[in-house]
Amino acid sequence: MRRIQLKEAQVDMILAADIDNAQQMLLLKKGTCLTAKNLRMLKSWGIDRLYVELPANDDADNAQAPENLIDLEQQILSRFTGPVENPIVSEICHVAAEIIHDRRPLKE
Amino acid sequence: MLSPRLKALVRHIDDLPTLPRTVFRITEMINNPGASARDLASVITDDQVLTARLLRLVNSSFYGFPQRISTVTRAIVLLGFDAIRHLLLTTSVFDVFSNRNQETTSSHEDLWDHSLGCAVAAKVIGRHIRHEKIEELFVCALLHDIGKIVSMVYAPDDYYAAVRLAAEKNSLLIEAETELFEFTHTDTGRLLAERWHLPAMVTEVIVHHHTPGQAGAFVRDATIVHLADILCRALRYGSGGDNRIPALDQCVCDLLNIQKDQIDTLLREIEAGFNDIRPFTEAITTAASDGHKAVVTPVIF
Numbered sequence: 249m250r251r252i253q254l255k256e257a258q259v260d261m262i263l264a265a266d267i268d269n270a271q272q273m274l275l276l277k278k279g280t281c282l283t284a285k286n287l288r289m290l291k292s293w294g295i296d297r298l299y300v301e302l303p304a305n306d307d308a309d310n311a312q313a314p315e316n317l318i319d320l321e322q323q324i325l326s327r328f329t330g331p332v333e334n335p336i337v338s339e340i341c342h343v344a345a346e347i348i349h350d351r352r353p354l355k356e
Numbered sequence: 357m358l359s360p361r362l363k364a365l366v367r368h369i370d371d372l373p374t375l376p377r378t379v380f381r382i383t384e385m386i387n388n389p390g391a392s393a394r395d396l397a398s399v400i401t402d403d404q405v406l407t408a409r410l411l412r413l414v415n416s417s418f419y420g421f422p423q424r425i426s427t428v429t430r431a432i433v434l435l436g437f438d439a440i441r442h443l444l445l446t447t448s449v450f451d452v453f454s455n456r457n458q459e460t461t462s463s464h465e466d467l468w469d470h471s472l473g474c475a476v477a478a479k480v481i482g483r484h485i486r487h488e489k490i491e492e493l494f495v496c497a498l499l500h501d502i503g504k505i506v507s508m509v510y511a512p513d514d515y516y517a518a519v520r521l522a523a524e525k526n527s528l529l530i531e532a533e534t535e536l537f538e539f540t541h542t543d544t545g546r547l548l549a550e551r552w553h554l555p556a557m558v559t560e561v562i563v564h565h566h567t568p569g570q571a572g573a574f575v576r577d578a579t580i581v582h583l584a585d586i587l588c589r590a591l592r593y594g595s596g597g598d599n600r601i602p603a604l605d606q607c608v609c610d611l612l613n614i615q616k617d618q619i620d621t622l623l624r625e626i627e628a629g630f631n632d633i634r635p636f637t638e639a640i641t642t643a644a645s646d647g648h649k650a651v652v653t654p655v656i657f
Contacts, residue, residue: 265628292422293422294417294419294421294422295420296417296420297631297632299628324590327589327599328603328604329602329603330603331603334604336604336608336609336614336615337604338616339617339619340586340587340590340619340623341590343620343623344587344591347591347623347624347627348591348592
């Protein structure tokens with residue numbers, strides 16, 4: 249999943265998350281294959297960012313990263329005070345590491 | 357019995373800005389079921405700065421309305437009463453968060469990001485557990501560390517001594533504060549909450565976000581903000597003055613019934629929500645800086 253600006257969005261990209269407007273009204277559902285009409289509609293609603301699925305060739309980049317991901321997860325776990333042998337704490341560290349990891353390529 | 361240091365801070369509390377009277381009047385009006393959008397608009401337009409901010413915000417890309425909104429009444433009809441209160445309170449709080457000292461700019465910004473991240477997280481958690489007061493949770497979380505701002509502005513030497521000790525000992529700031537002084541940011545937060553006459557729910561969450569089990573009638577709300585604090589620290593939103601993540605309180609499992617398999621959805625919604633609200637804070641910053649010297653164009657009803 250990658251967060252992009254609307255101006256970077258292209259026809260045939262797959263939405264990786266629902267798009268709502270400010271009133272929580274659903275505009276487009278996750279999994280939608282974007283059309284030119286969708287893009288015009290999103291622009292008219294003032295939507296400027298959206299999540300899209302990564303193209304298949306980006307998987308190679310992800311495959312190189314497990315070590316970083318594990319490091320990140322350990323880093324977050326080591327910041328917890330108190331007992332960490334808790335399934336919720338482990339899951340927080342795991343998912344937060346994935347999110348932070350996915351953020352990285354977007355920071356330029 | 358107040359310690360001398362806390363007494364000194366209390367004296368400064370009297371110098372702290374109060375929330376604009378308009379915000380209180382708006383809150384009262386929103387709680388009145390007989391109030392109309394026009395009644396609310398007349399209160400808002402009494403305050404030119406709030407009017408300018410509101411119109412600027414509703415016309416920002418954050419809301420993304422396809423047409424320009426030129427009247428306060430229209431903004432109220434489109435956004436709803438709760439959203440208006442939330443928006444005006446957030447912009448007013450931003451004034452207190454706004455920096456007066458260039459040397460502490462990054463600390464202020466980090467704490468603002470941390471507070472905003474926590475507010476988004478509390479709202480997401482609240483929605484998941486079907487909490488009936490989601491907007492109030494947002495405000496509670498936005499203000500949960502307000503005591504740190506008070507210390508940062510009025511007792512910076514003490515505040516940064518605690519930050520340094522927390523870094524040296526790799527501890528939470530509250531542990532460093534306890535070691536150095538006889539009070540913590542939760543005590544200074546309580547003083548400010550009382551000064552601002554904030555609702556009991558907000559005050560109790562400020563005081564007990566590290567010890568949610570002691571929050572009495574507001575234990576559930578304090579637990580939500582406690583979990584929100586943990587999640588936004590794990591996601592590295594800003595900084596609360598230290599690099600640690602508080603231990604997960606048993607109340608999270610006992611009262612919120614949060615399960616392991618919900619964490620993925622919660623964190624991803626928080627990340628999306630935080631990214632979405634960033635332009636909102638930029639709009640607030642611009643609106644706030646413009647608002648103080650605003651030449652307000654006439655508002656037509």
